[in-house]
Amino acid sequence: MRVPVFCFLLPMITAPAFGWGCDGHQIIALMARAQLKPQVSAALDKILLGDPISPQLSRFCRDRPPDILADVATWADDVRNQEGNGEWHFVDIPRTVTKPPPGLNLAPWCGNALDVKTLCVTAALQLQLTILKSPASSAAERGRALRYIVHLVEDVHQPLHAADNNDSGGNCTVMTFFSEPRPTNLHSVWDSRLIAHDQADRKQNQSEYATGLAAEFARKQKSWAKDASDPERWAWESHVVALKVAYGGLSPQIAVEQSGGENCDAERAKTEALKITLGDDYSKRSIPDVREQLAKSAARLASLLNRTL
Numbered sequence: 001m002r003v004p005v006f007c008f009l010l011p012m013i014t015a016p017a018f019g020w021g022c023d024g025h026q027i028i029a030l031m032a033r034a035q036l037k038p039q040v041s042a043a044l045d046k047i048l049l050g051d052p053i054s055p056q057l058s059r060f061c062r063d064r065p066p067d068i069l070a071d072v073a074t075w076a077d078d079v080r081n082q083e084g085n086g087e088w089h090f091v092d093i094p095r096t097v098t099k100p101p102p103g104l105n106l107a108p109w110c111g112n113a114l115d116v117k118t119l120c121v122t123a124a125l126q127l128q129l130t131i132l133k134s135p136a137s138s139a140a141e142r143g144r145a146l147r148y149i150v151h152l153v154e155d156v157h158q159p160l161h162a163a164d165n166n167d168s169g170g171n172c173t174v175m176t177f178f179s180e181p182r183p184t185n186l187h188s189v190w191d192s193r194l195i196a197h198d199q200a201d202r203k204q205n206q207s208e209y210a211t212g213l214a215a216e217f218a219r220k221q222k223s224w225a226k227d228a229s230d231p232e233r234w235a236w237e238s239h240v241v242a243l244k245v246a247y248g249g250l251s252p253q254i255a256v257e258q259s260g261g262e263n264c265d266a267e268r269a270k271t272e273a274l275k276i277t278l279g280d281d282y283s284k285r286s287i288p289d290v291r292e293q294l295a296k297s298a299a300r301l302a303s304l305l306n307r308t309l
């Protein structure tokens with residue numbers, strides 16, 4: 001799911017596809033904050049305030065809630081180039097993989113354990129948890145690790161961060177979203193467009209949207225909080241949503257492809273020819289899963305932090 005550099009140069013790509021967009025990341029963080037134990041909430045603030053984000057850093061999300069947890073949630077995308085962390089945001093489980101691998105072992109799609117920069121999202125998350133927990137870590141290292149943990153728990157719940165159809169996780173699969181004048185791509189639809197569409201439909205601002213999600217999923221939150229230490233399972237659940245809904249709901253269908261021969265231009269040309277337009281049918285089918293993935297991510301992030309800090 002590498003974001004091809006040349007995609008930024010194409011006028012048809014309207015926003016970089018980094019994971020959930022600003023709203024998705026911030027909504028999850030706001031929901032997670034409400035589920036933190038008071039002492040954990042205070043400990044988290046102390047760690048984050050102990051290693052503030054440089055005011056010189058250019059932030060992609062211009063509107064950031066005052067809650068520091070929501071503010072730091074998008075930091076890992078902002079430092080993607082300077083930290084070379086591009087591989088950490090996803091695990092490209094091919095669309096051809098339709099059954100869970102034995103023991104949910106994602107190692108075949110998880111980079112080289114000896115080369116930190118190649119790690120996939122689940123392994124990078126474990127690495128950052130180790131740094132956060134280590135008594136040998138400095139305040140700066142703990143702050144940085146915590147910012148990564150928040151972001152990566154969120155990213156792994158975006159279905160197209162755990163699936164690939166030889167299209168960089170949907171980045172190279174072209175379509176039109178409702179009546180938008182310019183084409184976009186499937187990854188961007190799941191990062192931000194479906195959330196924005198649902199928010200507009202409900203006429204809710206970001207904080208109302210988070211509150212609405214928390215109310216809708218209040219019962220399930222407790223059971224999700226119990227599996228707070230199983231990122232491979234989270235990734236597999238995301239993969240299943242990608243297969244069934246993100247890719248599976250497209251009309252016309254796009255062919256299932258083997259990963260590995262990525263050529264974004266070729267994939268774009270192929271899918272452009274299909275003239276896929278996503279409208280009410282697709283959004284009605286997808287939005288319940290988008291909402292559930294956001295709520296799941298918040299419950300698991302909060303539970304992980306409650307257990308770790």
Ligand SMILES: [Zn+2]
Binds near residue numbers: 018019020076077155
């Ligand atoms: Zn990301």
